[in-house]
Every structure is written in structure tokens, then in C-alpha cells.
Amino acid sequence: MMESEISKLFKPIYLKDIPHYAETEELQSQTNPLDQNPFFDTRQGFYITHSDVVLRQIGNEVSPPPRMAYRRAGPRKHIFFDPSHVRAAIVTCGGLCPGINTVVRELVVGLWQLYGVRHIFGITGGYRGFYSSEPLPLNPHLLHRSHNLGGTLLQTSRGGFDLLRILHSILSHSFNQVYIIGGDGTMRGAVKICDEIRRRKMNVAVVGIPKTVDNDVGIIDRSFGFETAVEKGEEAISAAHVEAESAVNGIGLVKLMGRSTGHIALHATLSSRDVDCCLIPEIDFYLEGKGGLFEFLAQRLKQNGHAVLVVAEGAGHNIIPRTHSQKEQRDESGNLVFLDVGLWLKSELNNWWAREHPHDLFTVKYIDPTYMIRAVPANATDNLYCTLLAHSAIHGVMAGYTAFVTAPINGNYAYIPLEDVALANNPVDTNDHKWSWVRSVTNQPDFVRR
Ligand SMILES: Nc1ncnc2c1ncn2[C@@H]1O[C@H](COP(=O)(O)OP(=O)(O)OP(=O)(O)O)[C@@H](O)[C@H]1O
Ligand SMILES: O=P(O)(O)OC[C@H]1O[C@](O)(CO)[C@@H](O)[C@@H]1O
Numbered sequence: 001m002m003e004s005e006i007s008k009l010f011k012p013i014y015l016k017d018i019p020h021y022a023e024t025e026e027l028q029s030q031t032n033p034l035d036q037n038p039f040f041d042t043r044q045g046f047y048i049t050h051s052d053v054v055l056r057q058i059g060n061e062v063s064p065p066p067r068m069a070y071r072r073a074g075p076r077k078h079i080f081f082d083p084s085h086v087r088a089a090i091v092t093c094g095g096l097c098p099g100i101n102t103v104v105r106e107l108v109v110g111l112w113q114l115y116g117v118r119h120i121f122g123i124t125g126g127y128r129g130f131y132s133s134e135p136l137p138l139n140p141h142l143l144h145r146s147h148n149l150g151g152t153l154l155q156t157s158r159g160g161f162d163l164l165r166i167l168h169s170i171l172s173h174s175f176n177q178v179y180i181i182g183g184d185g186t187m188r189g190a191v192k193i194c195d196e197i198r199r200r201k202m203n204v205a206v207v208g209i210p211k212t213v214d215n216d217v218g219i220i221d222r223s224f225g226f227e228t229a230v231e232k233g234e235e236a237i238s239a240a241h242v243e244a245e246s247a248v249n250g251i252g253l254v255k256l257m258g259r260s261t262g263h264i265a266l267h268a269t270l271s272s273r274d275v276d277c278c279l280i281p282e283i284d285f286y287l288e289g290k291g292g293l294f295e296f297l298a299q300r301l302k303q304n305g306h307a308v309l310v311v312a313e314g315a316g317h318n319i320i321p322r323t324h325s326q327k328e329q330r331d332e333s334g335n336l337v338f339l340d341v342g343l344w345l346k347s348e349l350n351n352w353w354a355r356e357h358p359h360d361l362f363t364v365k366y367i368d369p370t371y372m373i374r375a376v377p378a379n380a381t382d383n384l385y386c387t388l389l390a391h392s393a394i395h396g397v398m399a400g401y402t403a404f405v406t407a408p409i410n411g412n413y414a415y416i417p418l419e420d421v422a423l424a425n426n427p428v429d430t431n432d433h434k435w436s437w438v439r440s441v442t443n444q445p446d447f448v449r450r
């Protein structure tokens with residue numbers, strides 16, 4: 001290799017750092033109690049050092065400098081919280097996702113067993129729980145079995161974000177560590193909480209743990225619960241396939257979650273191989289005419305006698321007719337409420353067939369497994385992932401970091417600025433090989449009008 005080529009490999013690294021309490025406060029550090037823990041050998045190479053980083057991008061070394069990096073997650077030799085003074089609050093917000101209970105359990109178990117923290121509280125019912133109910137004291141015994149349960153034992157909600165009342169609650173309960181589990185909206189709320197905490201110079205560390213079954217949060221490898229959701233989505237596709245195959249001119253139609261991103265639909269399609277057409281929010285489609293969905297399905301029915309259609313919930317929203325008030329409808333958190341794309345497609349398919357082939361049999365079997373998917377416990381991989389996330393969060397907070405999110409990047413757990421994650425979305429890249437792979441597996445049209 002030429003020398004100039006080698007130097008390109010060592011381009012400058014730009015560390016996207018996160019705030020640390022030692023920078024602003026006169027906090028006393030102490031050695032990590034893991035040194036005294038009989039199950040951990042902390043003598044050599046155990047602790048994460050100041051120079052340990054995780055690169056944002058790997059595998060595209062020719063991209064222009066600087067290369068971006070984040071602090072690597074994990075235990076530090078020194079901690080900045082005296083465990084006996086910690087009062088930790090844990091809150092879960094937004095929609096359900098497989099694995100929330102595991103994250104909560106492992107936050108409690110990790111704080112309790114790794115660091116000896118004894119004052120841990122659950123905030124019930126989402127952000128509003130900070131001011132509408134009393135915090136629930138938590139301990140490992142109480143949450144012993146919770147990793148086997150779907151949902152969130154702390155309960156969750158949308159809306160109800162009242163910054164001043166939340167801050168007042170944090171102050172009045174003397175919480176000095178706040179663990180916030182939620183999706184993009186929750187992370188935007190967490191940024192506001194952090195900003196206010198820092199403006200008031202309060203000694204409170206805040207960490208976000210990204211929860212999104214749709215996998216719509218950017219920067220991170222994937223969100224917890226996503227693999228479980230893909231597995232369950234595939235089960236729904238198999239059922240739709242059986243129904244479609246067993247009917248004359250049968251269409252199996254499955255709606256999978258994904259308001260703005262089609263990751264679950266895409267991955268379930270790729271793993272199932274039974275899908276004839278996958279519709280995602282990132283790709284516009286149309287029904288009638290040359291190159292449209294109906295023409296394609298007519299061919300498939302002629303060839304195979306049946307077809308399976310997977311649609312992400314946010315696909316086709318620009319073509320579903322809506323009244324003005326339907327267009328304006330929002331949930332309590334301000335998210336647009338979508339009409340059911342599956343119901344609309346089912347009705348359009350039935351109308352089309354009745355028009356074109358009034359004397360032939362035709363069946364659409366529509367499956368909407370949304371809440372069945374979201375409500376299940378995490379699978380083994382997601383459970384392990386939730387555990388590592390929770391422990392990474394605890395290590396970072398105990399080490400004095402704040403205003404960060406923990407998640408894997410290229411397989412390594414990292415600490416990412418909270419604000420960056422709150423702003424980063426994660427659309428399906430329709431130019432990369434994965435979407436091309438879907439198209440080559442399904443042979444579906446590109447829906448470009450010619
Ligand atoms: N911009 C914002 N500023 C402050 N709080 C917000 C903001 N957006 C949302 N929130 C609050 O965050 C909480 C969760 O938001 P939301 O219902 O949008 O779910 P989410 O966290 O995006 O999760 P998901 O969409 O994956 O279910 C709600 O209590 C909501 O009021
Ligand atoms: O019915 P809810 O609880 O508002 O949640 C529905 C939304 O939640 C999500 O599952 C994301 O959490 C979306 O896919 C869906 O639009």
C-alpha cells in the first residue's frame with residue numbers, strides 16, 4: 001500500500017462528546033464499587049478509558065474527514081455519584097414496544113446490584129406521572145419476572161408533557177438521576193428537561209434509552225424490540241399466505257407498523273419470502289394503470305392464483321382520500337393520526353375486482369397484527385440487548401455523564417448526545433442494496449410512471 005493511501009486511513013477523528021458533571025460542578029469522584037464486586041475482575045482492561053471511542057461509520061474509509069466518533073459505553077474507573085446519595089427515577093413514554101419491562105428491570109437490578117443504589121423509583125403513566133401520581137419505589141424483587149412480560153409495568157401515555165411541573169417533581173423528590181425510555185417524541189421532551197436542568201444548574205443526570213418498535217430513530221444500529229416485531233410480523237405474513245393460497249384468487253394483506261419508516265415491513269418481507277409486494281412510506285405507489293398495483297396483482301393472480309401484500313401503516317397516505325378534519329387529526333402528543341391503509345386497500349381491491357371481473361371469485365383477507373406485535377415480550381436477542389442498554393446507561397450516569405443516549409453503533413455500545421438522537425430519523429434508504437433485494441425477491445413494480 002502506498003504511504004499516501006495509508007495516511008488516508010488515519011484521518012482525524014471528531015469526537016461528538018457528551019456533557020460531564022465534573023466540567024461544571026465540584027463533584028468528588030470515588031473508585032468504582034465494581035472493584036469490590038467478587039463477580040468482576042477489574043484489574044486489567046476492564047474499565048473504559050477516556051480514549052475509547054466508537055466510530056460512527058465503518059466500511060467507507062474514503063468518505064471525507066473528519067471521521068465522527070462517540071464515547072464508548074461501559075463502566076469507568078471513577079464514578080461521580082455516591083451510590084448512597086442516588087435517587088433514581090425511571091419513566092416510560094409513548095407507544096409500547098417489546099422489551100420495555102426488561103430495560104426497566106435491568107435498570108433497577110443494575111443500579112441495585114452493581115452500584116448498591118437503594119432509592120429507585122418508577123414514574124407511572126409516562127411524563128404526566130411526574131406530577132399526577134406518587135413515584136413507585138422499585139427493587140429487584142418486585143421486578144423479578146418482568147423481563148418475561150410484554151407492555152410496561154410502569155404504564156405509559158402520550159401527551160401530558162408539562163416541563164415546569166416535571167422539573168418541580170424532580171426537585172421535590174430530590175431525584176438526581178432520571179432514566180427516560182421512549183421514542184422520538186420522548187427524546188425531544190428529554191432534551192427540554194436537560195436544557196432546563198442545566199439552565200438551573202441542578203445536579204441531575206438525564207439519560208435517554210431509545211424505544212421505537214418502528215426502528216425510526218437515527219444514528220443507532222437498531223432499536224430494541226425491532227427484531228421481535230419482525231419475527232411476529234413474519235408470523236402474520238405466513239397466516240396471510242395460507243389464507244390467500246387456500247382461496248380462489250386470494251389476496252393476503254398484512255399491515256405492519258411503521259408510520260414514517262418501512263423497516264418492519266421490509267425486514268419481514270425479506271425474511272418471509274412469501275410476499276409479492278411490499279409497500280413502504282418511503283416509496284410512493286399508485287393503484288390504476290400501467291405499472292400500478294392492480295396490474296401487477298392481476299398478473300400474479302393469473303400466474304399463481306394468489307398474492308401476498310405487505311403494507312407499512314404510513315404507506316400511501318398521500319393517495320388515501322381524507323376530509324379536511326381527518327387531515328388535521330392528531331393524537332395527544334401531536335402526531336398525525338393516519339387512516340387505516342389496510343382497510344382502504346382492501347376496499348379498493350374489492351372494488352377493482354368487482355369492476356374488472358364481476359363473475360370471478362375473489363377474496364381479500366386483511367390482517368392487522370399491530371397491537372399483537374407490540375404487546376409481546378421481547379425475544380432472546382432483544383432481551384439481551386435491553387440488558388446491555390440498561391447497564392450501559394447506568395455506567396454512563398454513575399460516571400458523571402448526562403444528556404446522552406446509549407445505543408449500539410456498528411455493534412459497539414456508545415454514548416451519543418441526546419439532542420442528536422432526538423433530531424435523527426431513520427428512513428429506509430431506498431438506494432441501498434436492501435431495498436433492491438426486496439424488489440428482486442418480490443419482483444414488484446418500481447411505481448415510477450413512464
Ligand atoms: N417536541 C416535544 N417536546 C416535548 N415533549 C414532547 C415532544 N414530542 C413529544 N413529547 C412528549 O413525549 C411523550 C411521548 O411522545 P410520543 O407519543 O410522540 O411517543 P414517542 O416517544 O415518539 O414514541 P413512539 O412514537 O415510538 O410511540 C409524550 O408525553 C409527549 O407529550
Ligand atoms: O395506538 P397508539 O398507542 O397511539 O400507537 C400507534 C402508533 O404507535 C406506533 O406503534 C409507534 O409506537 C406506531 O407504529 C403507531 O402509529
Ligand SMILES: [Mg+2]
Binds near residue numbers: 183185
Ligand atoms: Mg414517535
